[in-house]
Amino acid sequence: MDSLSKSEIESALAARLPSYSVTCTLHADGTLSAILSGPETDHFAITGIVRAHYHGAEAIARLANEILREMVLSRQGIRSGRSQASSAPSHGK
Known part of the structure; x- marks a missing residue:
């Protein structure tokens, strides 16, 4: 089964993530x-997304x-880091 092309991947991801502009780069590896x-x-x-793992509509949805x-998870980590920083005791004078 052939891997999806760059434009197919971008279109499929953009359709699933409509508030985002998606730009993909395919690498020789x-x-x-x-x-x-x-x-x-x-x-x-x-x-580092391995294209060979994603074939067809079901895989692009995955x-x-x-x-x-x-x-x-990234957003949760950012919020958690901010809340920890803002709740940390100040050591200033």
């Missing part, structure tokens, strides 16, 4: 990088779900 640019300064970069899960 068979991997894919995707940059998702969202509203305002909301950007995510995903690298890839989009995996990307969404990573985005959520």
Whole structure:
């Protein structure tokens, strides 16, 4: 089964992630990088995606779900880091 082309991957991900602009780069080693640019300064970069693991509509849906899960985890980590920093005791005078 052939791997999806760059434009097929971008179109499929953009359809599943409509508030994001998706730009993909295919690499000679068979991997894919995707940059998702969202509203305002909301950007995510995903690298090292093995294209051979994703064939057809079902697989691209799985890839989009995996990307969404990573985005959520990333946001939770950022919020957690901010709340820990803001709740940390100040050692200033």
